[in-house]
Amino acid sequence: MIAQAGGDTGDVVRETFRAFVSTVTDALPRILAGLLFVLIAAVGIKVAMVVVRWFLDRTFAGEDPVYRQFLARIVAILLWFAVALAFLSVVGLGRIAAALGTASGFVALGVSYALSGMIADAVAGIYLLRDPDFMPGDTVTTGDKTGVVQAIELRKTRLRVDGNTLVRANGKIESEWTKLEGDDAPAGDEV
Numbered sequence: 001m002i003a004q005a006g007g008d009t010g011d012v013v014r015e016t017f018r019a020f021v022s023t024v025t026d027a028l029p030r031i032l033a034g035l036l037f038v039l040i041a042a043v044g045i046k047v048a049m050v051v052v053r054w055f056l057d058r059t060f061a062g063e064d065p066v067y068r069q070f071l072a073r074i075v076a077i078l079l080w081f082a083v084a085l086a087f088l089s090v091v092g093l094g095r096i097a098a099a100l101g102t103a104s105g106f107v108a109l110g111v112s113y114a115l116s117g118m119i120a121d122a123v124a125g126i127y128l129l130r131d132p133d134f135m136p137g138d139t140v141t142t143g144d145k146t147g148v149v150q151a152i153e154l155r156k157t158r159l160r161v162d163g164n165t166l167v168r169a170n171g172k173i174e175s176e177w178t179k180l181e182g183d184d185a186p187a188g189d190e191v
Helices: 002-059 065-090 094-114 116-130 170-175
Strands: 139-142 145-152 156-161 164-169 177-180
Touching (some): 065 094, 094 116, 116 164, 116 170, 139 170, 145 164, 156 170
Antiparallel strands (some): 139 145, 145 156, 156 164
């Protein structure tokens, strides 16, 4: 009886090993196709990132490089995430890829809602940075304050008002501001 039980265990181990080898052998073409896809995608992402960095360097030439690096990093993360989902589909795990894609969409929706004010300030900052009528050194009125633009950053703008620095969110400034020219503009820091 003991010899027979030992033989049954050996048969189970051998059969399990054969099934494992068969499964790996069957999956090998999909795994190789997935790895080839990742290799081609990596080259494509490298090329895309060169174009993205060139575009960001031209668009935000006068800005702090931190902004360009941040935006480039976000684009790279999104591209690699898309490659990961496509890899899962190529190797036969399409349902997992669909679940991850759906879940990440809900997470992105929640994050964008939570950060909507910050995103609005960043978008307004991009418009202000590109506006030729709103430059450092210009005298502007925004809200109830008039001052000289000291710095325009991605999320906020610094104005010099009565010798003090006033920091306002770009969303508040971009929605309504007036540039004072000629006789309307106060001399220096005065209001």
